[in-house]
Amino acid sequence: MTVETRPAEARSRRPRLDRPLRVYLLAxxxxxxxxxxxxxxxxxxxxxxxxxxxxxxxMWVLLVTxxxxxxxxxxGARLALATGQGLAGLIxxxxxxxxxxxxxxxxxxxxxxxxxxxxxxxxxxxxLFGVPPGLSAIxxxxxxxxxxxxxxxxxxxxxxxxxxxxxxxxxxxxxxLARPDWSHAARxxxxxxxxxxxxxxxxxxxxVGTTITPWGQALIQSYVADKGLGPxxxxxxxxxxxLGSGLLTNLIAAFIVIACAATIFPTGGAINSAADAAxxxxxxxxxSATTLFAIGLFAAGLLGLGTVPLSSAYFAxxxxxxxxxxxxxxxxxxxxxxxxxxxxxxAALFVIIPGLPLIQVMFLAQVVNGLLLPIILIFxxxxxxxxxxxxxxxxxxxxxxGWLITALAxxxxxxxxxxxxxxx
Amino acid sequence: xPYLSEIQHRRVxxxxxxxxxxxxxxxxxxxxxxPAVQWAILATGDGEQVVKWxxxxxxxxxxxxxxxxxxxxxxxxxxxxxxxxxxLLDKQIVDxxxxxxxxxxxLQLSEVDGQLRLVGADVGLRGLLRRVGAENxxxxxxxxxxxxxxxxxxxxxxxxxLESPESSVRVTVPRTKLALLHPADIADIVEEMTADERRQxxxxxxxxxxxxxxxxxxxxxxxxxxxDLDEERAADILDEMAPDEAxxxxxxxxxxxxxxxxxxxxxxxxxDVEELLTHDEDSAGGIMTTQFFALPADLTAQQAxxxxxxLQPDKELTYYLYVVDAQGRxxxxxxxxxxxxxxxxxxxxxxxxxxxxxxxxxxxKEEVAALIAKxxxxxxxxxxxxxxxxxxxxVDDVVEFMLPRGWKKRSNRTLAR
Numbered sequence: 071m072t073v074e075t076r077p078a079e080a081r082s083r084r085p086r087l088d089r090p091l092r093v094y095l096l097a098x099x100x101x102x103x104x105x106x107x108x109x110x111x112x113x114x115x116x117x118x119x120x121x122x123x124x125x126x127x128x129m130w131v132l133l134v135t136x137x138x139x140x141x142x143x144x145x146g147a148r149l150a151l152a153t154g155q156g157l158a159g160l161i162x163x164x165x166x167x168x169x170x171x172x173x174x175x176x177x178x179x180x181x182x183x184x185x186x187x188x189x190x191x192x193x194x195x196x197x198l199f200g201v202p203p204g205l206s207a208i209x210x211x212x213x214x215x216x217x218x219x220x221x222x223x224x225x226x227x228x229x230x231x232x233x234x235x236x237x238x239x240x241x242x243x244x245x246x247l248a249r250p251d252w253s254h255a256a257r258x259x260x261x262x263x264x265x266x267x268x269x270x271x272x273x274x275x276x277x278v279g280t281t282i283t284p285w286g287q288a289l290i291q292s293y294v295a296d297k298g299l300g301p302x303x304x305x306x307x308x309x310x311x312x313l314g315s316g317l318l319t320n321l322i323a324a325f326i327v328i329a330c331a332a333t334i335f336p337t338g339g340a341i342n343s344a345a346d347a348a349x350x351x352x353x354x355x356x357x358s359a360t361t362l363f364a365i366g367l368f369a370a371g372l373l374g375l376g377t378v379p380l381s382s383a384y385f386a387x388x389x390x391x392x393x394x395x396x397x398x399x400x401x402x403x404x405x406x407x408x409x410x411x412x413x414x415x416x417a418a419l420f421v422i423i424p425g426l427p428l429i430q431v432m433f434l435a436q437v438v439n440g441l442l443l444p445i446i447l448i449f450x451x452x453x454x455x456x457x458x459x460x461x462x463x464x465x466x467x468x469x470x471x472g473w474l475i476t477a478l479a480x481x482x483x484x485x486x487x488x489x490x491x492x493x494x
Numbered sequence: 495x496p497y498l499s500e501i502q503h504r505r506v507x508x509x510x511x512x513x514x515x516x517x518x519x520x521x522x523x524x525x526x527x528x529p530a531v532q533w534a535i536l537a538t539g540d541g542e543q544v545v546k547w548x549x550x551x552x553x554x555x556x557x558x559x560x561x562x563x564x565x566x567x568x569x570x571x572x573x574x575x576x577x578x579x580x581x582l583l584d585k586q587i588v589d590x591x592x593x594x595x596x597x598x599x600x601l602q603l604s605e606v607d608g609q610l611r612l613v614g615a616d617v618g619l620r621g622l623l624r625r626v627g628a629e630n631x632x633x634x635x636x637x638x639x640x641x642x643x644x645x646x647x648x649x650x651x652x653x654x655x656l657e658s659p660e661s662s663v664r665v666t667v668p669r670t671k672l673a674l675l676h677p678a679d680i681a682d683i684v685e686e687m688t689a690d691e692r693r694q695x696x697x698x699x700x701x702x703x704x705x706x707x708x709x710x711x712x713x714x715x716x717x718x719x720x721x722d723l724d725e726e727r728a729a730d731i732l733d734e735m736a737p738d739e740a741x742x743x744x745x746x747x748x749x750x751x752x753x754x755x756x757x758x759x760x761x762x763x764x765x766d767v768e769e770l771l772t773h774d775e776d777s778a779g780g781i782m783t784t785q786f787f788a789l790p791a792d793l794t795a796q797q798a799x800x801x802x803x804x805l806q807p808d809k810e811l812t813y814y815l816y817v818v819d820a821q822g823r824x825x826x827x828x829x830x831x832x833x834x835x836x837x838x839x840x841x842x843x844x845x846x847x848x849x850x851x852x853x854x855x856x857x858x859k860e861e862v863a864a865l866i867a868k869x870x871x872x873x874x875x876x877x878x879x880x881x882x883x884x885x886x887x888x889v890d891d892v893v894e895f896m897l898p899r900g901w902k903k904r905s906n907r908t909l910a911r
C-alpha cells in the first residue's frame with residue numbers, strides 16, 4: 071500500500087505569505103480605490119455613450135484597456151516600490167527641470183479637464199432633481215472644500231466606494247434583466263467590431279482616456295509611496311492592481327456598456343442628457359431609474375473630486391519641491407493650497423457657464439485625457455528601466471508590453487490630432 | 495557667486511581656441527565643511543573626459559584648458575567622488591537644520607582662496623527659475639510689485655545627501671548628521687525615504703534614538719519598518735520603546751510575526767507588552783502604559799521620597815504616586831507636591847487622597863481623554879474589576895487623538911530654530 075504524499079521540497083518552494091497582513095491590506099487599496107475612482111462621473115457617462123451609441127461594438131476596447139491598465143499600473147507601482155517616490159519626483163530626477171515642467175503642465179491640463187467633468191457630472195445629477203447647474207456647481211464646490219478641510223475624505227471615501235459598488239451592481243442587474251444577447255456581447259469582447267467613422271473613433275479615445283488616465287498613474291505611485299511599501303510588497307500590490315484596476319474597473323465598465331447597449335441602443339436613442347443615460351437602469355428599478363442614476367453620478371463625481379484635484383496639486387508640488395499635503399497650513403504650503411483652490415474654484419466656475427452641454431463636456435474631458443495619456447506613459451516607460459530600480463526594473467515581458475501600449479496610445483492620439491487637421 | 499547651472503554646459507576650448515566640447519559635470523570628494531571642486535567632466539565629441547579642475551581657467555563666456563587636450567594627464571574619478579549634476583541636482587537631500595527632505599534646484603559654488611568650493615544647495619524658487627532661464631525675468635516682474643524673490647540656500651555643511659543606488663557614492667559613516675537630530679525630526683525625514691534607506695537608518699541609529707524615532711513615525715509606516723528590520727534588531731528597539739507604544743505597533747503586525755518578536759524581547763518588557771495586547775486598542779487598557787509608581791500605605795512620606803530618589807521613574811510617572819494594598823489594589827493617590835510638603839514622618843495613608851479618579855481597562859479611550867481634559871489631570875490610573883492597579887494613561891497618550899489631524903506634523907515647523 072502506498073500513500074501519496076506531496077514531496078517536501080515542493081511544499082517548501084511554495085511562496086510564503088509572510089508579509090504582515092495589515093501591510094497586505096494597506097496595499098489592498100490603490101487598485102480598489104482606482105477601480106471606483108476610475109468609474110467617476112466622466113467614466114459612467116463615457117461608458118454609457120459607448121453602449122448607447124454603438125451597442126457592443128466598443129466592448130473589445132474594454133478588454134484591451136483592462137490588460138493595458140494592469141500593465142501600466144504595475145510599471146508605475148514598481149517605480150514607487152523601489153524608490154519610495156512619486157512619479158513627479160522621479161521625472162524630476164531623471165529628466166531635469168524643463169521636462170518636468172512639461173510633464174506637470176500635461177498632468178494639470180488633463181486633470182483640470184477631469185475636475186471639470188466631475189463638477190459637470192454632479193451638476194447633471196442634480197439637474198435630474200431640477201437644480202440649476204450654476205447652483206449645483208457652487209454647492210458641490212462647497213461640499214468638496216468642507217470634506218477636504220475637515221480631513222474626512224479618507225473616512226468617507228469608503229462611503230462613496232460603497233455607493234459606487236451599489237450602482238455597479240445595479241448596472242449588472244439591469245444588464246441582466248434587459249436580456250441582452252450575451253453571446254453577441256461575449257463575441258464583441260474578443261472580436262473587434264469596427265465601425266469606421268469619426269464619432270466611433272472619438273468615443274474609442276474617450277473610453278481609453280477615462281480608463282487609463284494620467285492621474286491614475288500619479289495616484290498609484292503616490293499611494294504606494296505614502297504607505298511606505300517597499301520592494302517586498304510587490305506581490306500583494308500586483309494582486310491588488312490586477313484584481314482592482316484590471317478586472318473590477320473594466321467589469322463595471324462592461325456592465326454599464328451592456329446595460330446601455332441592451333436598453334438605449336435598440337431604441338436608436340442617443341445620450342444627450344443625464345436623463346437619457348438613466349434609462350439604462352430602467353429594467354431594474356423602472357421609474358426610479360432617474361433617482362438611482364442621479365445618486366450614483368453624484369457620488370461618482372464627489373469621489374473623483376476628492377481624488378483628482380489633490381493628486382494634481384501633489385504632483386506639481388512634488389515635482390518642484392514645494393511643501394505639500396493637507397496637514398500643512400496655508401502659510402506653509404501656499405503653492406499646494408493655491409493649486410487646489412484653482413482646481414476646485416476654476417472648474418466649478420467653468421460649469422457655471424450658462425447652457426453648457428454637461429454630458430458633452432464630461433465626454434470631451436475624457437477624450438482630452440486619452441490624447442494626453444501617451445506623454446505621461448512615455449515618461450513612465452522611460453523610467454521603468456532605470457538601474458536604480460534594482461530587481462523592480464520592468465523585465466522582458468512587462469517592458470515591451472508597456473512600450474506596445476504606449477505606442478498604441480500614441481498612435482491613437484496622433485491619428486486623432488491628424489484627423490482634426492485633415493478634416494475627417 | 496556662481497551657480498552650477500551657470501557654468502554647466504559652457505563651451506570648453508583649448509589654449510589656442512579650438513573647441514573641445516562643453517562642461518558636463520563637476521566632481522568633489524564629499525568631505526569637510528565645503529568640499530573643493532577637484533574634477534571637471536567634459537562632454538566631448540568622443541565621449542566623456544575627466545580633467546582636473548586645476549587645469550581649467552574660467553574666462554568670460556567659456557572655460558579654457560590650461561594646456562592642449564592631448565598634453566593633459568589622464569585622470570579617472572575615484573569611487574568616493576560625488577558628481578554634482580548627476581548625483582545631486584534634482585535629487586532629494588536632507589536639510590539637517592530645517593529637519594526635512596528637500597529637492598536640490600541648483601548648487602552654489604564659491605571661490606575661496608583661489609579654490610572653487612561647493613558651499614550650498616539652492617532649494618528655493620529662485621534656483622528653479624534660474625534653471626529654466628527665467629530668474630532675471632521673474633525678478634523684474636516681482637520687482638514691479640516692490641518685492642524680492644526669496645532665496646532658499648542651505649549651507650553645505652547642514653546638508654546630508656540621500657544615498658542614491660545609481661551613484662558610486664557610499665558615505666562610510668552615513669547619517670551622522672541625522673543622528674544628531676531630535677527623534678521626532680528623524681521620524682519626519684525617514685517618512686520620505688525609500689524602504690531600503692529607512693531600514694538602514696534604523697539599523698544605524700543607536701537603540702534609544704531608534705526607539706524614540708520609531709514612536710514618532712506614522713502608524714502605517716511603523717509596521718512596515720519593523721517588518722523590514724532584522725528580527726533581533728526589531729526586538730531590541732521594541733524593548734526600548736514604552737510598552738504601550740510597542741504594543742500599539744505590534745498590534746498592527748500579523749500574529750506570527752508578532753509572536754516571533756515578543757519571543758525575542760526581554761522578559762519584563764515582553765510581559766508588559768503581552769498584557770497590553772490583550773486589551774482593545776481603543777480602550778484605556780490599550781493605550782495605557784504598564785509602568786507606574788505605586789507604594790504601600792504604611793510607608794512614611796520621608797521613605798516615599800527616598801524611594802522616588804532611588805528608582806527615578808520617568809517624568810510622566812512622577813507627578814502622581816499611587817498607594818496600593820498588599821494585593822495591588824488601588825487605595826489612594828498623592829500628588830508630588832503634597833508628598834513634598836507633608837511632614838516627613840506622616841504615613842502615606844494619612845496624606846493620600848482616597849477618592850481617586852480611575853478608569854476601567856475597558857473604558858473607551860475618548861472617555862479617558864475627556865476625563866483627563868475635564869479634571870486637568872496629568873495621568874489617570876487604570877484598574878480591573880477587582881480594583882487592581884494595571885497601569886496609567888498619561889496625558890501624552892491621549893494628546894494625539896484629542897488634537898486635530900496633522901497638528902503633530904506642523905508643530906515642529908513653527909518652532910523657532
